[in-house]
Amino acid sequence: MTTAKSAYPTPIEDLVPQARQLADELGGLPSRNRLMSELRIGAKKANTVLDLLGEPTPEPDPVRLHLVAEPDSNDSAGQATEPLAEEHGEAENPEPEPVDPGPVERDKPDESTAHGQPEPVESEQVSKIVNPEPPTVGKPVARWPVLLLALPAFVAIWSGWVGLGGLTGFGIVHPLPGIWSGFELNTAITLPIGVETYAAYALRVWLSGQVPHRARRFAQISALGSLGLGALGQIAYHLMTAAGMTSAPWWITTLVACLPVAVLGMGAALTHLLHTDSTEVTP
Structure with missing residues (x-):
């Protein structure tokens, strides 16, 4: 049995005669799915037609099939006839029909094909970091030759500074008058102790x-x-x-007299710098 296709929903009054004709052909009351397939109606209308035929609505077929529209012979493009809007709203299980994107969207090229596939990013080859072996530390150099070299230099420097102190006014003083009057101190020894000791200390800090x-x-x-x-x-x-x-001469005496004060200032400044800039270590 074939029914005439229409772009508008078929009224119930027209569907009942067609359903009775189908029941006569089958020799019994057709099922709801058969009515939906033959009359191209939704489930709601099929139930209504069955009620009008005077029989209770049978149980729905457990197997639910997707209704595919027959191709229209009059359509020159060979496209399938679009299902009715009412059938889309009333059908229980039909799959949603694809929406025609229209000429604009249909002609729009795919972004993935328009722009091309993204080129794979080559991963940079990272060389394996190999921990270098620690350098072999040999036997430390003996320090006693330094003491042997420093001994004659110390004698010569000591005698030279003491002699220069005597020529520039450094000499015997009593540092504790009234407390220990017999205690005497030659201030000339402050020159070699101050100047040369600080020079050695600053040299050690510099080279460390x-x-x-x-x-x-x-x-x-x-x-x-x-x-x-x-x-x-x-x-x-x-x-x-x-x-x-x-x-x-007076200018030499002036310079030598300022040496103890200069040594004190440099020593204090170096010690201050060593304890205030500990985060800026430079090898």
């Missing part, structure tokens, strides 16, 4: 490589300056002694 940048820079400048002053002091003493002078 384990101190802040500013401290290391200050230690470098002050160490070289102290060693230079020590060398000039030795030169001045030996020249004045060779010339038979018993007292130094």
Whole structure:
């Protein structure tokens, strides 16, 4: 049995005669799914037609099939006839029909094909980090030759600074008058102790490589300056002694008298830098 297709929903009054004709052909009351298939109606209308036929609505078929519209012979493009809007709303289980994207969307190229497939990003080859073997530490160099070399230098430097101190007004003093009047101290020994000791200390800080940048820079400048002053002091003493002078000129006396104060200032500044810039260590 075939029914005429229409773009508008078929009224119930027209469907009942067609359903009775189908029941006569089958020799019994058709099922709801058969009515939906033959009359191309929804489940709601099929139930109504069955009620009008005077029989109770049979149980729905457990197997639910998707209704596919027959191709329209009059359609030159060969496209399937679109299902009725009412059937879409009333049918229980038909799959949703694809929506025609229209000429604009249909002609729009796919973004993935328009732009092309994304090129795979080549992963950079990362070389395996191999921990280098720690350098072999040999036997440390003995330090006793340094003491052997420093001993004659210490004697010469000590005698030169003490002699220069005598020529520039340094001499015997009583540091504890009224307390220990017999205690005497030659202030000339403050020159070699102060200048040369600070030079050695600043040199050690400079070459250690384990101190802040500013401290290391200050230690470098002050160490070289102290060693230079020590060398000039030795030169001045030996020249004045060779010339038979018993007292130094006033400008030499002025410079030598300022050395203890300068050593104190440089030592305090270097110690301050070592303890304030601990985060800026420069190897």
